[in-house]
Amino acid sequence: xxxxxxxxxxxxxxxxxxxxxxxxxxxxxxxxxxxxxxxxxxxxxxxxxxxxxxxxxxxxxxxxxxxxxxxxxxxxxxxxxxxxxxxxxxxxxxxxxxxxxxxxxxxxxxxxxxxxxxxxxxxxxxxxxxxxxxxxxxxxxxxxxxxxxxxxxxxxxxxxxxxxxxxxxxxxxxxxxxxxxxxxxxxxxxxxxxxxxxxxxxxxxxxxxxxxxxxxxxxxxxxxxxxxxxxxxxxxxxxxxxxxxxxxxxxxxxxxxxxxxxxxxxxxxxxxxxxxxxxxxxxxxxxxxxxxxxxxxxxxxxxxxxxxxxxxxxxxxxxxxxxxxx
Amino acid sequence: xxxxxxxxxxxxxxxxxxxxxxxxxxxxxxxxxxxxxxxxxxxxxxxxxxxxxxxxxxxxxxxxxxxxxxxxxxxxxxxxxxxxxxxxxxxxxxxxxxxxxxxxxxxxxxxxxxxxxxxxxxxxxxxxxxxxxxxxxxxxxxxxxxxxxxxxxxxxxxxxxxxxxxxxxxxxxxxxxxxxxxxxxxxxxxxxxxxxxxxxxxxxxxxxxxxxxxxxxxxxxxxxxxxxxxxxxxxxxxxxxxxxxxxxxxxxxxxxxxxxxxxxxxxxxxxxxxxxxxxxxxxxxxxxxxxxxxxxxxxxxxxxxxxxxxxxxxxxxxxxxxxxxx
Numbered sequence: 001x002x003x004x005x006x007x008x009x010x011x012x013x014x015x016x017x018x019x020x021x022x023x024x025x026x027x028x029x030x031x032x033x034x035x036x037x038x039x040x041x042x043x044x045x046x047x048x049x050x051x052x053x054x055x056x057x058x059x060x061x062x063x064x065x066x067x068x069x070x071x072x073x074x075x076x077x078x079x080x081x082x083x084x085x086x087x088x089x090x091x092x093x094x095x096x097x098x099x100x101x102x103x104x105x106x107x108x109x110x111x112x113x114x115x116x117x118x119x120x121x122x123x124x125x126x127x128x129x130x131x132x133x134x135x136x137x138x139x140x141x142x143x144x145x146x147x148x149x150x151x152x153x154x155x156x157x158x159x160x161x162x163x164x165x166x167x168x169x170x171x172x173x174x175x176x177x178x179x180x181x182x183x184x185x186x187x188x189x190x191x192x193x194x195x196x197x198x199x200x201x202x203x204x205x206x207x208x209x210x211x212x213x214x215x216x217x218x219x220x221x222x223x224x225x226x227x228x229x230x231x232x233x234x235x236x237x238x239x240x241x242x243x244x245x246x247x248x249x250x251x252x253x254x255x256x257x258x259x260x261x262x263x264x265x266x267x268x269x270x271x272x273x274x275x276x277x278x279x280x281x282x283x284x285x286x287x288x289x290x291x292x293x294x295x296x297x298x299x300x301x302x303x304x305x306x307x308x309x310x311x312x313x314x315x316x317x318x319x320x321x322x323x324x325x326x
Numbered sequence: 327x328x329x330x331x332x333x334x335x336x337x338x339x340x341x342x343x344x345x346x347x348x349x350x351x352x353x354x355x356x357x358x359x360x361x362x363x364x365x366x367x368x369x370x371x372x373x374x375x376x377x378x379x380x381x382x383x384x385x386x387x388x389x390x391x392x393x394x395x396x397x398x399x400x401x402x403x404x405x406x407x408x409x410x411x412x413x414x415x416x417x418x419x420x421x422x423x424x425x426x427x428x429x430x431x432x433x434x435x436x437x438x439x440x441x442x443x444x445x446x447x448x449x450x451x452x453x454x455x456x457x458x459x460x461x462x463x464x465x466x467x468x469x470x471x472x473x474x475x476x477x478x479x480x481x482x483x484x485x486x487x488x489x490x491x492x493x494x495x496x497x498x499x500x501x502x503x504x505x506x507x508x509x510x511x512x513x514x515x516x517x518x519x520x521x522x523x524x525x526x527x528x529x530x531x532x533x534x535x536x537x538x539x540x541x542x543x544x545x546x547x548x549x550x551x552x553x554x555x556x557x558x559x560x561x562x563x564x565x566x567x568x569x570x571x572x573x574x575x576x577x578x579x580x581x582x583x584x585x586x587x588x589x590x591x592x593x594x595x596x597x598x599x600x601x602x603x604x605x606x607x608x609x610x611x612x613x614x615x616x617x618x619x620x621x622x623x624x625x626x627x628x629x630x631x632x633x634x635x636x637x638x639x640x641x642x643x644x645x646x647x648x649x650x651x652x
Contacts, residue, residue: 115576143572149544218475219468227553227578246469250441252553255578259585
């Protein structure tokens, strides 16, 4: 009898909880740390713990903003800053080296409510490029600034510049030597990013990267290209991409997922899969996306061996994953 | 009797001609010289003749390629080069001045058949940026190169660099002084571009610009952004845009017109009008596009007072226009 009563109370609590949750507007967050993880064979349990710890930290930083009723823009910036500050990922600290042995960083952010956007390409002395992208969006009449000009703007906005040494990691230096010796194919796929839906129903996306190892000629990838690596529109979806940027630019990945949903009446899962697992694969574009729709659904397809990624879904469940099939 | 016979012969010839034309695959070309023309009140008949002459020359250059069975990529490059070489338009020779009194040029080109694309941003010493964009597409593993890096690549490809003086025109220098004295609002809308359909059914688009007068911080506009100012996809359409670039980036103008056609089942006219005359107007984005679809239909909507533009339609009819209602 006592057991039955306990079961009844538990059932009522669950029903009540579900009811309360249904009444609350959904929030959701997804992040990635790039579609070029360590090959599965090299990923020891100890290393995996380090990656998972920083991915969880990034999720917590963004989710805390959403949970307290904050803006999705603040959430994606908070998550991306954690990943930029981690030496493990190719963005901010730990960015890869260019052909000349330097660091050139790209980043973008977009507000799905207003379609306001900001982006920077080829900055060399900015600790958190995502925050400079946000300043471009909010404090300049422009959307995209490049190179030395973007840093001049940063100084005017009170940003401190850091030396190139700040971005140094031994691992990425060794990677450059390997790529130059052609001992290893260039990794195209290091990037970090976040997408979020807040309680007010606003979507946002942000992406940040050191680009590709051994890149030359001030190459710009897809991360700072609004519509390609970064896109948000409250009408449907927020997307942050990671992969071989050239293919992602040509495929206008973020806006294509949006358009398949908004005009093609596809679901988030259908649209994200169509672009990542079909259209990109057809032209040889390796990588993936994290995406969240206006109802808080999450899709994180990737056609590479792995993608550092994680999410907090609208039920509050936290997941961190790396390889296909996990 | 003789008159009636002559009329009959003429009618038969016309019918025959129409038949032959119907059997030939359609070709079409449209160009623009920017959505920021001289205010109508300042456009004297003599000045108008100059603008019309260079627009006609650009049309002829591109159309000659298409007529002889050449590629749409070659046609749009040929048309844009004529407009870059003209001092009248804001691209190549005649580009506007930056805040620092320099010239920084952006350009892009895209092949609708392969979705291959190339673009350059912020180059300072390239006579024909559209040709460098094409070299990026065809001779580099990248899509987008910026600034000094793009010029390093140009040198490796055998391009000659020109001094900044090459781009000088008194009119654009005076414009900078007026804008700095706040005697005049910044003109955001100088750009040149072309779109074409060739006999093989391939679409292409190209765009080139000096950007906006008094621009700072290595600002990048929509022209070199694939999906925004420049987009081509054989599945539906080729688009080259001109206008207040920031709004065109946020609206992903080129890909949005494509997507409304490909996924939304709209006609070219509907899709181009929806984006230019409705969506852009709603967020304050002044400007227009030239566009051609896979059947050779042409649409050239603009929401500004004027746009230097012209086309050769699939019947071979040539038109050059500047202001609304012409």
